[in-house]
Amino acid sequence: MRDRWTYAGLLIFLCLLAGGGLAGSEILTTMREIESELEITPLEDHRMLAGVIQSVDFLSTSVDAMRVEPTMERTLETRINLDRTIALTDVYLGRMPDHAEQFGRRQASAQELLVQLQNAELAINDTASAQGARLMAVWSRLSDISSTLTDAYLLENTAAVESLEAQSIALRSLRGDLRWVLAVMAGAVAGTGVLLMMQVSTSRARERARALVFKQKAQLEVTLQELRTTQAQLVESEKLAALGGLVAGVAHEVNTPIGITLTAASSLSAESKALRSKAEGGQLRKSEVMGYIDMAVDSTDLMERNCHRAAHLIQSFKQVSVDQVSDERxxxxxxxxxxxxxxxxxxxxxxxxxxxxxxxxxxxxxxxxxxxxxxxxxxxxxxxxxxxxxxxxxxxxxxxxxxxxxxxxxxxxxxxxxxxxxxxxxxxxxxxxxxxxxxxxxxxxxxxxxxxxxxxxxxxxxxxxxxxxxxxxxxxxxxxxxxxxxxxxxxxxx
Amino acid sequence: MALLARLALILSFAATAATPASAQDRIVRFLSTQFAPLNEAAALRHHALDSFDGLSQFQPYDSLAVIERLTEGDNAPVDLVAGVHGDMEALAQAGLLRPIPAITGFDPDRGIPDAIAEAARLGTDQQMYIPWMQGTYLMAADRRALAYLPVGADLERLTYDQFRVWAAAVNTANGHPMVGFPAGPRGLMPRFIQGFLYPSFTGAAITTLRSPDVGPMWEYMRQLWRNVNIRSLTYNQMHEPLLSGDVWIAWDHVARLLPAIRAEPDRFVVFPSPIGPYGRGALIVIIGLAIPTGTHDVAPSPGDWRTMVPRANRLIGHLTAPDIEAGMISALGVFPIAEDSRLWPVDPSLISVADAVGIQASDVDTILGVLPPRLGGGTRALTMNYMLLFTQIVLRDADIYATSRAVAEQINSVLDQDPHPCWLPDPVTDDPCRVPLR
Structure with missing residues (x-):
């Protein structure tokens, strides 16, 4: 029976974790639309993936906290969360032999689920990145999930739903139509994510999902490698490992001069167009030309100074990368x-x-x-x-x-x-x-x-x-x- | 009578200046670092203080610093303090505790385990506090798992080797691991490593962090982990996976097991943590009662300590009565230390829990450990280093000795920030506690 189903249709996770806003009515509508043509059955392995996602969430939170306040406590928390995430991901991918058997029989479905999830993320973001941590980035809040939805699709742990803040994401297919809905529900008290997935079948989607397995598996490998690299960075220089923070800092710093430059350029452009319009209408006075020139000089001066400032910042940032300076030994x-x-x-x-x-x-x-x-x-x-x-x-x-x-x-x-x-x-x-x-x-x-x-x-x-x-x-x-x-x-x- | 006592208390809080001195003098002012949440404070007042036939004024504070300040003050002298072992140690170091001469003379038949009585001396030759209640960490199992216990295994004296064999047998029978630990981000797994595993396999937790015994210990954990449900990495409290059937055998803090035991008392058994090569490492949260030096509760005529602190003495006598102590299990989820109270009838669903707590505290093989003291801001970092050892060595397969050395350096940097003598299970000496690096 299970072979008949693939997971290209509808996946539902209800989740407690943080996110932002898709209307419940939109999801309901979508579900009704595809319900008529697709049959729905539950997946078995859901808590494992929920555990991975929950772990990524904790990791993400602790990394943020560490960037703000890089104490030993926060650094330790980050490293521990990273170890947890890598271990869970390893098991999830069937790469931990001692635990593979535990989840092996569900592995295929779980992997395909992740394939769906990541593929959908690609479609949404139109990027080629497959970082596991970015799973979090595509979640959005379903603040008004209705009891109808709950009754219809939560197959277990229903009692817990009342106390949860349910969240979900809608995923658009590569063609751009709203096809997949995901929601994750994590038991607040249990600490065990309960992930409820609905699967539907269409032969075309099934083929596509299968074709994507190999590609996505490779992307998962990259994800794992990235997590390991992060670990190495943390170990190498725990306090300063927040490369993301560095990039964010650069972006923040460069944003100001670039913003000023952009404003000045926009202003100059607008004034130039106004001047041209007056010149074409034969209404241009000398005082207006002189005023324009003053403004243009001020604007270009402002742009020049701020471009220099941005260039200086970028130059300094380049020096941070040890590999780019002082290579000779x-x-x-x-x-x-x-x-x-x-x-x-x-x-x-x-x-x-x-x-x-x-x-x-x-x-x-x-x-x-x-x-x-x-x-x-x-x-x-x-x-x-x-x-x-x-x-x-x-x-x-x-x-x-x-x-x-x-x-x-x-x-x-x-x-x-x-x-x-x-x-x-x-x-x-x-x-x-x-x-x-x-x-x-x-x-x-x-x-x-x-x-x-x-x-x-x-x-x-x-x-x-x-x-x-x-x-x-x-x-x-x-x-x-x-x-x-x-x-x-x-x-x-x- | 209780109502009158409450009324007197309210009046004493609201209008201290207007209260007659004689009434003021009769109130036992009782501060505590424990039972600070409103519901717990209310439960303590209801269960333990309403039936007291004197006047008492119970006020809990989360902050030990507040207790220290109030204990130092002279305007409203404090007569009795409750706190965990580390709190008592800090108060004693600040010179704020009055030694209690001959605590064994307080009630020699109460049956305080020797190790805990020794801990209450805080490294001196005098009793510095009265061991009162305890919390600890235990194991629980679904009765279905008992069929797979190794031959000859006794749950009350389960060894770590037997635990591993048992875990493997349950795994084989079910097709997947069914042992669980609270190794999630908010779980208490670090306490298992720190207070149970290390002492059981190495004899202590800090001074033995780099001993040769850690090799076999971590190899053991790697093997055990193969039979542990990997979802343990997401479990924060074990009562839910026990109830859901995800795991059959679990370790956790007793308060985090109790909901499962209370829900289905016939389904689960509770038993002490296992015994290792050095004994049964067990971290016990001892809650004690102590007399502050600044108390004005002194009888005019000299005599033994009971006449020196007559009002506090009456309240201590009440709080340590077996029926009150035994009732604290249901009311507050803490367990008596004294054997007298442990034998007192309790809610039938909690008998196995109370027994396990008692065995763990009093067994001759127990290597008693207490919570780390308040090391400035570094207490949590210290504990998290033990979790890092676990995640690195067991989950990531890192080199045992290199990881131990690196973590030892980190732990020493925490300890060096606020030098403090070692605490149980490590030898309590006057020297600052450190991991030997050579």
């Missing part, structure tokens, strides 16, 4: 190289009354990335000049190198400036954290330093408050850099 003597770096900063330092003093054991050779070292020292010096001293202040920056343990060297970078307010210390290395927003600070300088030290040079960096003022960064790096970024972190945690 070689053996070099540390002391003279540090002198070279500071010498290169002389033009900047000359405009201040701040001196830089270096104390480094002679003859200390390291096998590392000189470009990265140069970048991080430059960023630290620039950071001190910008934040530690007011204009005209004199001061001293010390760069002391020593070797406390075999195979490693330590750079103590210390200034005698104003120090860092205690409240800002936990956020020092966060991307886009700056106390100089609007005054030229991008909030990326120390973040780049962190990425270079941890990601490229395989070391660690920490801020040490200095009694009586000043700021000290202690950087510990191996004399022989790891062969690939993040190697140290992965060794310790995987």
């Amino acid at each position: 070689r053996t070099f003597e540390l002391a003279p190289y540090l002198e070279e770096i500071v010498y290169s900063l002389a033009p900047t330092l000359r405009r201040t009354a701040v001196e830089v003093a270096i104390a480094c054991p002679p003859g200390l050779e390291v096998d590392s990335y000189p470009g990265a070292l140069s970048q991080l020292i430059t960023n630290l010096v620039t950071n001190s000049l910008r934040h530690a001293y007011d204009e005209g202040d004199s001061g001293k920056i010390r760069i002391d190198v020593d070797q406390h343990k075999v195979g490693w060297f330590t750079i103590n970078f210390a200034d005698d400036g104003k120090g860092v307010p205690e409240a800002n210390v936990p956020r020092l290395f966060e991307p886009f954290f700056t106390t100089r927003r609007g005054q030229g600070g991008s909030g990326l300088g120390l973040h780049i330093v962190h990425n270079l030290v941890v990601g490229r040079m395989g070391g660690s960096i920490r801020f040490v408050p200095t009694p009586g003022g000043g700021a000290t960064f202690v950087i510990e790096v191996p004399i022989e850099a790891p062969s690939s970024a993040g190697e140290q972190g992965n060794k310790n945690n995987e």
Whole structure:
């Protein structure tokens, strides 16, 4: 009997989880339309997929929380949720041999369900992405689901429905017509998702669904790989792994200058059209031409300044990616190289009354990335000049190198400036954290330093408050850099 | 009488200044970190205080800091405090608890398990609080699963090896795993790892986090996990999967098993957590009663501690009476520590639960553990590190020793933020608690 059915028609999940708004009446109408031509039977395996989706939801929530407040607790929660999600996905895909048997007999139907779900998502979003986490993105709230719908299609756990906030999504087929309706219901108290799916059959849809299995399975592999990559990122640099947050930060930062540019361009365009209209009508006065020119100069000036600002932000962002800077690795003597770096900063330092003093054991050779070292020292010096001293202040920056343990060297970078307010210390290395927003600070300088030290040079960096003022960064790096970024972190945690 | 007492209390809250000093003096001011939710506070007042023939003023606070502040204050002296072991430890460290001389003399026949009596001394040679009620974590099974128990297995003394064999047999019989753990995002699985698994297999939880015993322990968990329902990763409370039949054998906090037991008492059996190579690791939430140093409840003439704190003594005597303690099971879901009260008749549906709680607390093999103390803001991070060990090693198949080392470093960073002596089941010494890294 089951073979007669495929899942291209109607799938119903009722869900407790978050979403946004499709009218219940629309779903009902759609269901009635297709009900007349399609038979409906329930799928067996529903709670497993509900568990996956629920787990993704928790992961998504904890990632968001971690981005806002990257405490150890939130990072741990994220890693645990990620492990849970990967494990459930593995089992769902039949990739965990010990548990495959448990769900094996339902696996085909479950996979096809996911195929439907993802295919529908593709249709809705018109993108090629198949990230598992994006399943969440297509859910929408069904705030007024009717009792008729409930009675008709909830085949189990009906009692729980009353206490649930039901949600569902409507999925459009590739042709654009509303074909599939999904809703997920998770037991609020049970913690076990109860996913109720209705399946209907049409031979054409069945064929299409089957054809999609292989393609979608590959996409699921990609999804899993992406989850694993995320895990690696978390492990490599737990506090700063929120690449999504970084991108969002860039988007947020760039949005302002681009928005100003767009406004100015629109305004210029509108004024130009008005000017042309008057010129064509022979009504143009000299004062209007002069006014237009003033406006055009102001607008283009505004556009130019904001395009520069956007370009600068994008350039800074590119530097964050360790792979794009300072790739060369070689053996070099540390002391003279540090002198070279500071010498290169002389033009900047000359405009201040701040001196830089270096104390480094002679003859200390390291096998590392000189470009990265140069970048991080430059960023630290620039950071001190910008934040530690007011204009005209004199001061001293010390760069002391020593070797406390075999195979490693330590750079103590210390200034005698104003120090860092205690409240800002936990956020020092966060991307886009700056106390100089609007005054030229991008909030990326120390973040780049962190990425270079941890990601490229395989070391660690920490801020040490200095009694009586000043700021000290202690950087510990191996004399022989790891062969690939993040190697140290992965060794310790995987 | 109860009504009069309530009325007196209300008056004392509403118009303290106007209340005659003599009436004020007769009220036992009773603060608690426990039973703070309104329904629990109401249940405690109704069940335990309405029948008290003196005047008492019960006020629970979630925050220990509030209790500390009120206990330090002199305007409205506090006469009695209830709290969990960690609260008592914090109050004692702040010098806010009066030692209770010879607690065993309080009622030597009550039957307080030795390990708990020892815990109540807080590392001193004096009793610092009176062990009163307890909560803990137990196992429950659908009676259908009992047919697959290994030969010779006794539920009250089930070993971890027998548990694994049992789980596999049930799996084989049903065609899918039917053991469940609350390993969902809001479940208490971390407590199983921290308070049950580690002590049972290594003897402690922090100082043994990197001991050689963790290898066999985690290998055991990997094998057991093959017979655990994978949906455990979404379970937060086990009473529902038990009732739905998704799982036949489950571990969880007793309060999260009780709804299933109450719903179908004939269907389920409840029994203590298993015994491992080192014994039966068991985390017990001890709720104690203590006398603050600032109490004004002192009789004019010197004598033993009962005459020193006559009003509190009367209330303690009432609260620890077997009928009151036994009634707390139904009223508040907490269980008596004293054997006297454990033997008192209770709701028949709860007898097996009360027995299991009693065995787990008093068994000679029990390795008693208490909840971690309030480590600044790091208590939850500490506990979550145990869950990370589980997800990494069991779910992700990470290297046991490398993962243990990495997590040990994280745990040490939490502990270093607020240095604190180790707590049970680890050896309680004066040194700051840390995982040995060498």
